[in-house]
Amino acid sequence: MSDIKKKPVILDGDPGHDDAIALVLAAAFKDQLDIKAITAVGGNQTLAKVTLNYRRIATFLGLKDVPIAAGREQPMLADLVVAPNYHGESGLDGPKLPDPEIPLSELSAVELMAKVLRESDEKVIIVATGPQTNVASLLLAHPELKEKIECISIMGGGLLKGNWTSAAEFNIIVDPESADIEFRSGVPVIMAGLDVTEKAYVLPEEWDKLRGLNPVAKMVAEWCDFFYIHLKELGWEGATLHDPCSVMVLVHPEIFTIKDYYVQIDCKGEYTRGATVPDYMGLLGQKPNCRCMMGVDRELFVKHLFEACESFGKGE
Ligand code: RIB
Ligand code: CA
Numbered sequence: 001m002s003d004i005k006k007k008p009v010i011l012d013g014d015p016g017h018d019d020a021i022a023l024v025l026a027a028a029f030k031d032q033l034d035i036k037a038i039t040a041v042g043g044n045q046t047l048a049k050v051t052l053n054y055r056r057i058a059t060f061l062g063l064k065d066v067p068i069a070a071g072r073e074q075p076m077l078a079d080l081v082v083a084p085n086y087h088g089e090s091g092l093d094g095p096k097l098p099d100p101e102i103p104l105s106e107l108s109a110v111e112l113m114a115k116v117l118r119e120s121d122e123k124v125i126i127v128a129t130g131p132q133t134n135v136a137s138l139l140l141a142h143p144e145l146k147e148k149i150e151c152i153s154i155m156g157g158g159l160l161k162g163n164w165t166s167a168a169e170f171n172i173i174v175d176p177e178s179a180d181i182e183f184r185s186g187v188p189v190i191m192a193g194l195d196v197t198e199k200a201y202v203l204p205e206e207w208d209k210l211r212g213l214n215p216v217a218k219m220v221a222e223w224c225d226f227f228y229i230h231l232k233e234l235g236w237e238g239a240t241l242h243d244p245c246s247v248m249v250l251v252h253p254e255i256f257t258i259k260d261y262y263v264q265i266d267c268k269g270e271y272t273r274g275a276t277v278p279d280y281m282g283l284l285g286q287k288p289n290c291r292c293m294m295g296v297d298r299e300l301f302v303k304h305l306f307e308a309c310e311s312f313g314k315g316e
Contacts, residue, residue: 023057028309044083154192193292262282262286
């Protein structure tokens with residue numbers, strides 16, 4: 001029995017194949033992480049679709065005691081942009097998942113997050129792997145609960161690089177205003193931006209080895225199959241597992257290179273809206289607000305991902 005105290009976590013995302021694998025990781029790390037709630041946000045697909053996806057994934061993983069709530073349908077100010085080119089019309093195209101057996105919470109995502117924070121005896125980690133709309137809404141609605149948040153571990157941004165425009169990463173450009181609220185909030189942010197997530201890729205011959213391990217490992221392999229379709233067209237040699245980095249860093253920080261910077265969110269740029277801009281040289285005289293993940297030992301990342309998949313047992 002591990003004597004490490006479990007960390008209470010809330011998972012907020014927009015599944016999305018990599019959000020789904022992030023949830024598999026969090027469930028596998030059950031000795032280190034205690035999933036208190038799952039909340040959905042419009043992003044890769046519409047809120048209705050990603051909420052259904054979370055309910056299906058949680059049913060498949062047997063997370064029947066974890067409440068699931070729907071959050072914000074639209075970004076704070078902008079119109080929602082979805083990503084069917086990566087994740088398909090359902091948001092999680094590819095392998096079939098069971099019909100959801102977990103009811104949707106009657107609470108909104110913000111109120112479920114607030115309830116978890118209020119009731120927790122210790123600070124809670126929020127993992128946010130979609131647009132930051134729910135998290136920003138929580139911070140605006142319940143500033144008194146900021147002190148109950150240990151940190152916000154996000155997948156988002158890229159220090160002066162993007163994947164939706166040359167300057168901006170998808171999660172941030174969908175809702176820059178929410179990211180700006182979050183980065184100005186004073187709550188510590190750990191940022192898995194493209195700087196690290198594009199190095200956290202799995203190769204087809206690597207995820208092939210998952211197929212025969214157990215049903216969960218097979219599902220992860222088939223999610224990678226679908227996710228890689230568009231990535232291969234773009235010339236990537238493997239499936240870049242963006243969102244799992246935000247969970248992996250909580251349990252295996254030692255495999256990542258992390259630098260602390262003061263990061264600002266560009267909400268006004270004609271060509272750079274949604275950029276995450278680091279004050280590399282400390283010219284602004286501000287304390288760092290973000291632990292920026294810059295690199296990863298890819299082999300160890302894959303090793304721990306496999307170990308997590310193996311933990312779901314052997315056989316069909
Ligand atoms: O840019 C990658 C991010 O956008 C990932 O979180 C992916 O799931 C999409 O939400
Ligand atoms: Ca996501």
